[in-house]
Amino acid sequence: MNLLYQRVLESMEMTTGDSGRRVAKAILKWVSCAMRPLRTEELTGALNLDLGDKYDALEEMTPKLCGQLVAIDKFGNVQIVHETVREYITGDDLQSAFAVSKSQAHTRLAMICLSYLTKSNVLSWIEGIARTRILTPIIQAATNLRAYVKKCDAPNSQELQAIRGATTDLIRVIAKFSDALTAAPASIYIFIPPFCPRTSTLYKAGMRCRTTSLSISGLSYDHWDDRLTCIDLQSDEFTSIAYGDELFAVGTTSGVVTIYHATSCEEHKVLNHGETIRLLQFRPRSDILVSCGLTNVTVWNSRTGAEMYKLPAPFRPIELHFDNDILVVASRRNFLRSWDLNSNATPQANKPWSHSDAETPKPSSLQPCAISFSAGHQKLAVAYVGQPVTIWDLEYDEYYGSCGKMLVNGEISKHPVTSLSFNPNPDIRLLAVSYLDGQLTLLDPFEGEELGSFRANCRALTSSPNGRLHGGVGACETIHIYEFGTLKLLYRIRSSELDIKQLVFSRDNFHFADIRRSQCNIWEPAMLLRETVAGDWGESTSMSVIEATTSEDKIRISTMVLHDQDQVVICGKDNGSVCLHDARTGAFLQTLHRHKCQVRSLTWQGGNHVAMSVDMANRIHASILTKGPGGWASTEFPLQLDCGHAIVQLLRSESTNRFILSARESDYLWDGNGKQIAARPYLEKQGVRLWIEHPLSESHAICFEGEIARILCWEDCSEVSCRQLAVNMAGLQLKSLRRYSSGHKRRMLLELTELNGSSRTRGLYVFDAASFKLENEMPAAKRAEREKAGFNRLIDMDIPAVQAALPSEVNSSLSDPVVGEETTQSYPQQQVTDPLFRPQLMALSRHVSHIIHLSDTGKLVFLDTNSWVSSIDLDGFEKSTPATAPAPAPEAVPGPRSTSPPIQYSRHFFVPHDWYSGTRDIVSAATARDVFFARNGEIAIIKNGMEYYEEVTVGISV
Structure with missing residues (x-):
């Protein structure tokens, strides 16, 4: 074969001129060194950068210049015809004008790529990947960069610190802006950089390259926050939380169950169980949600909010579990009560369990202090005071054995257990046990072996659905995330808030949530996304430690209105204050008046210069606001109603x-x-x-x-x-x-x-x-x-x-x-x-999530269902349709639907879901040019965002 390849190369030298040989060698260099086959458009772009010229007819040029060494298949992939060709032309002893030196070629390719990526189009590769609608390569790129940085000799250099920061930025961009990227890949230049922290590499790149005039004022947002959102109750406390495939639900002491979208944390449904919620559980791969109190077990359709069944709860229920179609509730009296949900919730016979291997098992007189189900292995782990951990076989309904950490004398420990957690992956036979003395132990309960143990002071254990992560609440309410198989600490969150009741992972393994008193925190560490997608746990040696920020650190804005001259923003806050903020910078100016509790609503009358506010206790205060030479002045109006x-x-x-x-x-x-x-x-x-x-x-x-x-x-x-x-x-x-x-x-x-x-x-x-x-x-x-x-x-x-x-x-x-x-x-x-305009508004309303502003002339500014700030001119409906659209007469016979010309609204910019997640009402406002959002106690002012627009067409059926 070498003689054949030699004759081909000699023929190429004889039949091509200098310029042709230059192009042919460049093609051979790129094709032989590429990690995968290049598409024709990719190779065209590479040659343009490498040779400084434009080459468009690559399909015709390649066979002529490269003989039979390079081929283009029917899918447009350019590749070496055989692996032996690659070995021949990259060999060290080849004496030919077309010989390719691996070291020199890879260096040249790297220099061209770096030169391209350091120009003003530094973000173009992200746009290219986003156009495929598959964003995993961006996560993989971040993982690769992280691996390269670890291998460098000077890890603390400024350049490497920037690269390390870029890896976090890339992961955060996917987590927060994936919807925007897939819907509009060019948003990486215009809409995404301004919403990133000011110290981030992506923000600096966008500002340096001047890819956008959109800017944001009013936020002290310098670093990425691992906490996605915080849901804060005013007069209730959380008692339970559960994740479904696309939703999550939280229960409270008042018996209210609130369902949120798992991705956006936007409220979906509010249900009333009727008593304090003790347990919540979603059925896997379905819309069924189960809430449990001391008296009743209620089965809901989480999509519609409809109550499907109300069932009697067993004595002191301690755990919910699904065994395919069977709903199982464990009682502190050591038995399982179950119903077949596929057969109208038909009750099944109660099944007792025991902590002994007696031939006729009877329910123990002891009460369990911790319990965990393993659906994959059909096992139940139960802990009692003064007993080893009991393993009960659910399939054969019999005692399986006992396990626990090993004492020095070789006996199984009978120390009190605070929490148990089976690994949910059926291929992983592990059980995590936390003891009251602070020991966290990893067991193989099927072999009765202890695999590891150390003092972690953890409680409230939980496992990620894929079985790779294990979480627990440690001393001083610190959240620890471990690798399940080794108990290696990967991530830690320190918090000043006490009494964390529960910790749970999302079904996609990208988030976890905790509930503590009146707060529910949703966390989105970059580590979860990176490790879950990349799958390289060997690189997980670093530990990220952050200080959690509670809602008490910043006073939240509960309502706001714009001054009629757009100079100031009047805000009502959850501490009862009604304040004035600058409409250009968002800066606090002064306090107008104060309530004793959260401000619920606020009105502004420009003619009389009166701001009136109502608080949660239904008291009304008012102030007169005027502007003089020295600035704004407010006088509290003598009106305090109850x-x-x-x-x-x-x-x-x-x-x-x-x-x-x-x-x-x-x-x-x-x-x-x-x-x-x-x-x-x-x-x-x-x-x-x-x-x-x-x-x-x-x-x-x-x-x-x-x-x-x-x-x-x-x-x-x-x-x-x-x-x-x-x-x-x-x-x-x-x-x-x-x-x-x-x-x-x-x-x-x-x-x-x-x-x-x-x-x-x-x-x-x-x-x-x-x-x-x-x-x-x-x-x-x-x-x-x-x-x-x-x-x-x-x-x-x-x-x-x-x-x-x-x-x-x-x-x-x-x-x-x-x-x-x-x-x-x-x-x-x-x-x-x-x-008026019934068909048009019916079609438009399917795309509207929240109205932000309606101008005096009929321009409607709204947040659409994909989280884009959008607008439409309502007057435009009148130009294309009659002024009225009467309701159909009762005697009208239904017939085929006729179609009207579609309507169009303008999509301006994307707003991250975490800007308004966790709240029922979005606090927002708008002027002709700027849009205002209340975020984390501050006013975010998005400037020049309305200058950008993309038309979205909405079909109408009448």
Whole structure:
């Protein structure tokens, strides 16, 4: 073969000129030294960089220049025809113009790659990988860089420190921005660097190369934080947590179970178990969630929030477990109670276990102090005080044996056990045991062998689903993460918070969470992602130690509004303060007034310069804010009211100097001096109501109650008119109500959300204010007649019943009378008000997660369901469709759907999920150019982000 290859090389020398030989040798160099076959476009780019010229017709050029040594297959891969060709042309003794020196060639290739990567397009390789939608190579690159740094002689040099930081940056980018990268690979240049810490290599690269004008002010964000988010309760405590495949759930002492999305930590569903939650468990690879208290075991559909079964709990349940379709609950009385969920939760016979090998096992009189199931091995490990760890065979329902750490005298220890954890991987036969004396021991319970033991002072043990990691809560509430097979410490978190109750890993092994009193912390260490993807545990010798930051370190912003001149931001905080921040820098300026507890809502009236706030105790404070030559000045208004009900909304009228306090039980009308004028009680709770000033009349306000809109006077809160809204409220409730103008027309945007569920937007409706126009003011005689009927000042006013027939698509669940027995007044016929642009808004609402801002001219700024800040001009709907889209008539026969021209909205920039995760309501605002988010007690101001846009097309079906 060598003679054949020699003749081919000689022929190439004779048939090609100098320029051809130069190109041929470059092709042979790249193809023979590449770690994998190069695609034609990759080799073209490499030759352009190597030779400084452009070569486009590579498919035609390669066979002519390289003879039969290099081939291009039908998939566009360029490669050596046979491995013997590579060996021949890279041989040390080859005397030819086309000989390739391995050392020189690899050096040349490395220099070209480094030269390319140190230019302004330093991030282009990330974009290239993102276009494949498979981001694993980025993690692998970070792992390789980390390995190279470890082999260098000067590990503390500045250059190597930068490379070490880059490895963390790459892993963090995948963890936080994978959705943005796969949706828009070019976002690595524009949107991602500004959201990285200022000390990160990626942030510096973006700023140095000036790839974006987008910038963020107001955040003290200098380093990556391993804590993804913190869910903080105000008046409750966490008792249990569990991860599913795509969701996780937390239970509380009040019996509430809240379900969140595992990736974004966005609230999904809120369930009510009815008693303190002791245990939670997701069934693997299904939507089933089980919550357990002392009395009941409830089986839920975690997707829909529906209760599937309510079952009686055994005495003092201590553990939940799934054996395929069988739900198993372990009792402290040493027996298992189970139900077959595949057969309508049919109860199974109770199965006792024992800590002895008696022929007829009886439940022990001892109570277990720790327990762990092994589904793969069908074993149960149970610890008792004064006994070795018992292993019970679940398959044969018999005593299997005992195990534990070995004492000096060769006996098995009977010291008290604090926690047990089987390795969940069925191929790994290991059990971790933590003892009260501080010893953490690794056992092979099947052989009765002790594999390792040391003093760790751990409790609350847990294992990652893949069986590679093991976690525990150590002394001083320190979280330790170990390699399960060796108990080698890989990661540690120190915390100042006490009483960590539980630690659990996510199903994807990339996160873990802990609950402690009123906090639930979600952690996302770079180590988890790197080690899980790379799979190289041999390199895991370094240990990362961080100091956990609790929510008490920074006072969180619970609500905020923009000053009408966009100079300052008014913020309500969870410590009760109402503060002023600079709208350009986010810096704190001054405190306006203080509540004694968290501020719930905040309003700003520019005409009167009044900021009013409501706290969690339903007290109302107000301040007058003015700007003088010396800066901003605030005067606390002499208004400190105490409403007896939970206030949902505060609406103030600038023209009448009156305001409405809306609670679920009643609505109250007050004057500016703090005097109550009228009250409207609701004898049956109807859910959330929203008030808005009438767009066409300063003397009136409109109250939206589900499918009903009532027009009332600011003078005495008396009702003058009522409208039936052609909207579908089935399973939904009101979320927000805003006004805007379309030319000379006035309109209102109604936003709906899920009833007793996630706060994500579930419906959008636009109404023309002309539909609420008052033809005539109510005459005095009519008003006197209404006052006799019970609508008197300072007298409880019942809400009139609505008897109007509803359109076929409108749910009538909220149209029943909700008044007391004495109410007799009713309206014989109601005007039905149809929303505008029904098909367009129905299609758009599927992509809206949260409305950030609605401008006076109808530009809607929102966070879409993929976490992109987006916008759309609502006026654009009118140019392409008729002004009204009436509801279908009841007698209409369903037919094939017709399609309308699609709509488009603009996608501007991506917001990391952890910016708003763990909170029910996203605290945000926007101006024409900037967008504001409350994050970790600070105001993040994203500047120039609205300048970038990409059109997203949404199809419409009508």
